[in-house]
Amino acid sequence: MIEFVKGEVAYHEADYLAVDVHGVGYQVFVPNPFVFSDGEEVMLYAHFVVREDAQLLYGFKTKRERNLFRLLLEVSGVGPKAALAMLTHMQPEALVQAIQIEDVKTLTKLPGVGKKTAQRLVLDLKDKLAKLGWEQGPLLMPETAPGPALAGGERDVIDALLALGYNEEEAEWAARESKQKDGVEMGTEEWIKKALQAMMKR
Structure with missing residues (x-):
């Protein structure tokens, strides 16, 4: 099992980082890869997925974020790609709060999350999150009205x-x-x- 990856960001794509670890480049799928800079030293807590057709490495800045990712995977119908999208779209604390207050409407705004999946997230994780001591944080769903069209x-x-x-x-x-x-x-x-x-x- 890979516990963490420590190295330098060689480059990043839309959904992953290429992390140079002593000359070996690891493809690490992370939430919001554009918050990292090329050449930046990183230490990412890892979750390793082995499938028949692929071996995938997911990375997170904190153990807490990785633990939430693993909890999301326990929900029926939520795979690594969907769980990563949730953490890309909302900060962990905001996602936890939405689950704890049973805010299905907010959860269904997440990519790939329909009403049934949102309800399963609440049903399966609400009590688990409380027992694990997750605190509620402010929701990050902007209410700002869209402004004029942007260009360039x-x-x-x-x-x-x-x-x-x-x-x-x-x-x-x-x-x-x-x-x-x-x-x-x-x-x-x-x-x-x-x-x-x-x-x-x-």
Whole structure:
């Protein structure tokens, strides 16, 4: 069993990091890979999945986040890809709160989560989360009304956020919130990273 991966981010894609560990590149699927920078030293707590057709490595910044990922996998109908999408779209504390207060409406906004899956999340995990001492945190579902249409590099940022599971309204808000306001040019990759950081602070 792989407990953690420690190394340097060689590069990142839409849903994973390539982590250089002493010259060996590991593909590690993580929530919001754009919050990491190329060349950054990372230590990710791992969850290793072995299937007949693949071996997949998932990584998380904290043990707590990994433990929540593993709890999500205990729910019928929730696989690693769906669990990762949930943690990409909402901070762990926000997801836990939605489950604890039985907020099915919020849960169904998550990618791939229908009403039945949302109800199973509540039924299967509400008591477990309470026993494990998870505290409720603020929900991160922005209520900001969408602003005017965005163009140019902003569209690239929005499209990247959409690919990560955010909806159009959230993506537009994050792009506007993280836009450089002093006139200095900012690369798309840096902009995406700042937009994701803005979403996490929401």
